[in-house]
Amino acid sequence: MLDLLSGFVGELRNAGLPVSLTENLDAMEAVKHIPIEDRDAFKYALAATLVKNEQHWRAFETVFEVYFSLRGPEYNVGDPDGNGEFDPESLEEWMSQQMQGMGGRGGGQDMSPEEIAEMLFRALLNADEAMMAAMARAAVTQFAGMEPGRPVGGTYYLYRTLRNLDLDGMLERLVDESAQRYEGELTPLAERLEREEFENRIEQLKREIEAEIRRRLVADRGVEAMAKTLRKPLPEDVDFMHASREEMANIRKAIQPLTRKLAARLARKRKHKRRGPLDFRATVRRSLSYGGVPAEPRFRHPRPNKPELIVVADISGSVAAFARFTLHLVYALQNQFSKVRSFVFIDGIDEVTHMFQNEEDITNAVHRVNTEADVVWVDGHSDYGHAFGVFWESFGKDVNAKSTMMFLGDARNNYHSTNAWVLKECQKRARSVFWLNPEPRSYWDTGDSVITEYSTYTDGVFECRNLRQLEGFVDNLA
Amino acid sequence: MSETMFGDLSGVREGLAKVEYLADDGIASVVYLAERLGKPVLIEGPAGTGKTELAKSVAAMSGARLIRLQCYEGLDEAKALYEWNYKKQLLRIQADRGVDAEHEDWVDLQDDIFQDEFLLTRPLLEAISAEDKVVLLIDEVDRVEIETEALLLEILSDYQVSIPELGTIMASQIPLVFLTSNNTRELSEALKRRCLFLHIDYPDLEREKQIVLTKVEGISENLAEQIARVVRSVRQLELKKAPSVSETLDWARTLVLLGIENIDVEQAKQTLHILLKYQSDIEKAAKELTVEA
Numbered sequence: 022m023l024d025l026l027s028g029f030v031g032e033l034r035n036a037g038l039p040v041s042l043t044e045n046l047d048a049m050e051a052v053k054h055i056p057i058e059d060r061d062a063f064k065y066a067l068a069a070t071l072v073k074n075e076q077h078w079r080a081f082e083t084v085f086e087v088y089f090s091l092r093g094p095e096y097n098v099g100d101p102d103g104n105g106e107f108d109p110e111s112l113e114e115w116m117s118q119q120m121q122g123m124g125g126r127g128g129g130q131d132m133s134p135e136e137i138a139e140m141l142f143r144a145l146l147n148a149d150e151a152m153m154a155a156m157a158r159a160a161v162t163q164f165a166g167m168e169p170g171r172p173v174g175g176t177y178y179l180y181r182t183l184r185n186l187d188l189d190g191m192l193e194r195l196v197d198e199s200a201q202r203y204e205g206e207l208t209p210l211a212e213r214l215e216r217e218e219f220e221n222r223i224e225q226l227k228r229e230i231e232a233e234i235r236r237r238l239v240a241d242r243g244v245e246a247m248a249k250t251l252r253k254p255l256p257e258d259v260d261f262m263h264a265s266r267e268e269m270a271n272i273r274k275a276i277q278p279l280t281r282k283l284a285a286r287l288a289r290k291r292k293h294k295r296r297g298p299l300d301f302r303a304t305v306r307r308s309l310s311y312g313g314v315p316a317e318p319r320f321r322h323p324r325p326n327k328p329e330l331i332v333v334a335d336i337s338g339s340v341a342a343f344a345r346f347t348l349h350l351v352y353a354l355q356n357q358f359s360k361v362r363s364f365v366f367i368d369g370i371d372e373v374t375h376m377f378q379n380e381e382d383i384t385n386a387v388h389r390v391n392t393e394a395d396v397v398w399v400d401g402h403s404d405y406g407h408a409f410g411v412f413w414e415s416f417g418k419d420v421n422a423k424s425t426m427m428f429l430g431d432a433r434n435n436y437h438s439t440n441a442w443v444l445k446e447c448q449k450r451a452r453s454v455f456w457l458n459p460e461p462r463s464y465w466d467t468g469d470s471v472i473t474e475y476s477t478y479t480d481g482v483f484e485c486r487n488l489r490q491l492e493g494f495v496d497n498l499a
Numbered sequence: 500m501s502e503t504m505f506g507d508l509s510g511v512r513e514g515l516a517k518v519e520y521l522a523d524d525g526i527a528s529v530v531y532l533a534e535r536l537g538k539p540v541l542i543e544g545p546a547g548t549g550k551t552e553l554a555k556s557v558a559a560m561s562g563a564r565l566i567r568l569q570c571y572e573g574l575d576e577a578k579a580l581y582e583w584n585y586k587k588q589l590l591r592i593q594a595d596r597g598v599d600a601e602h603e604d605w606v607d608l609q610d611d612i613f614q615d616e617f618l619l620t621r622p623l624l625e626a627i628s629a630e631d632k633v634v635l636l637i638d639e640v641d642r643v644e645i646e647t648e649a650l651l652l653e654i655l656s657d658y659q660v661s662i663p664e665l666g667t668i669m670a671s672q673i674p675l676v677f678l679t680s681n682n683t684r685e686l687s688e689a690l691k692r693r694c695l696f697l698h699i700d701y702p703d704l705e706r707e708k709q710i711v712l713t714k715v716e717g718i719s720e721n722l723a724e725q726i727a728r729v730v731r732s733v734r735q736l737e738l739k740k741a742p743s744v745s746e747t748l749d750w751a752r753t754l755v756l757l758g759i760e761n762i763d764v765e766q767a768k769q770t771l772h773i774l775l776k777y778q779s780d781i782e783k784a785a786k787e788l789t790v791e792a
Binding site: 039041043044047050051054055056059061062065066068069070072073074075078210211213214217218221281 | 507508524525527528529531532535536538540541543544682683684688691692694695696697698704725728729731732735761762763764767788
């Protein structure tokens with residue numbers, strides 16, 4: 022048991038979850054109090070002690086499923102089919118056992134694809150969970166064509182299975198069927214709800230199939246190998262440039278608290294400053310009573326100046342994925358700061374503040390920026406030099422000692438002139454100038470990247486490829 | 500812990516169900532473990548999913564007294580832990596002065612005025628020094644500054660409070676501690692490490708339906724099912740604030756009061772403002788519900 026748990030914790034650490042020694046000890050203590058045959062309780066006990074961040078739950082779950090899917094029969098009791106009785110070494114034997122298990126439920130391997138589809142349809146229609154699980158197994162056996170030892174990822178098998186099942190068509194059939202069942206008495210709302218219910222069941226089926234494939238792969242290749250292939254980056258380590266839709270949604274959720282933090286950081290800096298600058302006039306006036314000696318210096322009252330933020334973001338194709346994220350960041354910032362001005366550019370530059378301001382819905386705002394902003398000057402390839410030039414001409418006067426400037430972009434300039442003097446001027450006037458670069462540091466200054474030239478005139482260039490780095494940036498902002 | 504508050508795992512679930520709190524597997528396991536291991540529970544999750552309610556329910560089911568500390572920005576030691584009742588101390592000194600001022604020794608006096616009698620206990624100290632069973636609820640712990648968080652660490656790991664003038668006060672019994680957080684900021688590692696972690700999300704369809712059935716009087720199963728489905732559908736939209744369980748319950752009560760048995764689009768739209776709190780959200784949801792149909 023001890024070995025098992027420490028192995029499990031080791032794998033969690035490999036997956037990037039921070040598990041401390043005390044948490045490890047807690048977990049060991051916790052499982053003592055949990056009846057071992059209760060798989061769910063066991064899982065929650067481990068989760069409660071080891072995972073302290075909701076975003077890590079997915080990663081934990083994957084590792085748990087892999088790790089405890091085969092480890093001896095006692096961990097497998099929760100599994101409805103009890104397929105924990107096989108020996109991981111002999112997949113063949115297991116497969117045949119599996120088939121026998123199916124036999125009781127109507128023929129397993131002998132079922133034709135049509136039969137499977139039909140039974141699946143029934144199961145989905147009646148929300149029969151046991152049946153759905155059984156059908157998921159049958160479908161994997163039938164369609165995935167899994168071969169022991171073949172080094173293919175689980176997604177490949179998943180794709181093959183799902184392609185054969187045609188779940189979209191299934192959804193339509195289900196909706197039709199239920200409409201018929203109520204003989205057209207369904208209100209539109211009820212119909213919509215019915216459809217959602219079926220979509221939900223199909224999602225569940227997909228998860229079931231995925232789990233089934235994973236179980237078989239683990240049986241084939243062993244736990245350690247599988248754990249490694251299934252390892253996915255944690256939400257805070259997901260690269261903005263290659264984030265999937267789902268990951269993007271997670272990132273978006275995490276941005277909100279970050280911007281609040283950023284606002285708090287910038288605000289704190291002003292709160293701590295008790296006295297304003299020397300008030301020369303008042304000091305001289307006061308000095309008269311000391312015979313002209315300025316014995317008592319007077320200071321101005323600190324003016325509670327609100328931090329102003331000027332965000333200049335590259336939204337060209339090379340940073341498209343990053344730009345999506347950037348726009349979300351800008352939108353979130355706009356809610357936190359009283360004054361934010363946002364500009365986007367490719368080779369032309371345009372102010373988009375108003376698009377964010379009057380828009381309650383972020384997706385609309387992003388859409389408007391992408392369609393309405395006038396950012397193309399010649400050919401729609403990044404030209405930082407020109408964009409900055411125009412920026413300085415039209416908006417340069419708005420940069421003042423209160424403003425913090427943030428440039429977001431990869432500084433890939435397509436070998437145009439850089440116009441770095443704009444940043445120099447900005448730095449002279451603005452309180453601080455930061456640059457966030459979505460490229461890995463090792464790529465900087467390769468090819469047409471001119472980041473160093475710009476960085477001379479900033480208060481810092483930060484690599485910003487994932488949430489962790491963004492958070493680091495916010496934290497460092499003293 | 501010598502005696503256990505609630506038998507085994509299923510006991511927790513049943514106990515909670517008795518006080519009308521429907522726990523899922525995760526919640527029940529964590530509550531059970533918290534009591535067995537004597538560790539605090541950190542509950543995180545969106546607003547209105549029953550985090551505070553859980554603590555209250557656990558208190559109700561185990562017949563313990565609930566001590567609640569509501570956190571806010573600017574909370575300090577004097578309001579969370581203890582404070583010297585300095586007015587009373589002043590009175591004590593003055594009262595003495597009249598009688599036998601000569602015999603009064605400063606050391607004696609000092610010992611005298613720093614005693615239990617002059618100590619005002621605040622929630623945390625009260626929970627520690629309580630003789631009877633207590634459940635301590637530290638609500639919305641993410642609202643205090645990160646520096647104030649440190650104040651909780653001693654009490655959470657060792658169940659003791661150190662008062663410089665008095666020494667350390669140990670807990671006579673280990674209270675069940677719940678901390679809730681809306682996740683507006685990341686809590687410190689030190690705090691997280693000392694707690695069991697429980698994330699309560701919006702309930703799934705079946706559980707939400709059950710919650711509606713238990714909490715709303717005179718609701719039919721059919722209506723509860725429909726409510727749960729509509730709410731799930733609304734939650735899938737991208738909204739500023741997704742409807743919480745408490746809002747679902749409010750909505751259910753409204754529908755029951757209005758005598759509605761089958762929800763149609765019009766009725767749903769008219770009562771949407773109970774479910775959603777932002778005008779833009781209401782408009783969006785209303786639009787969604789119509790377009791799809």
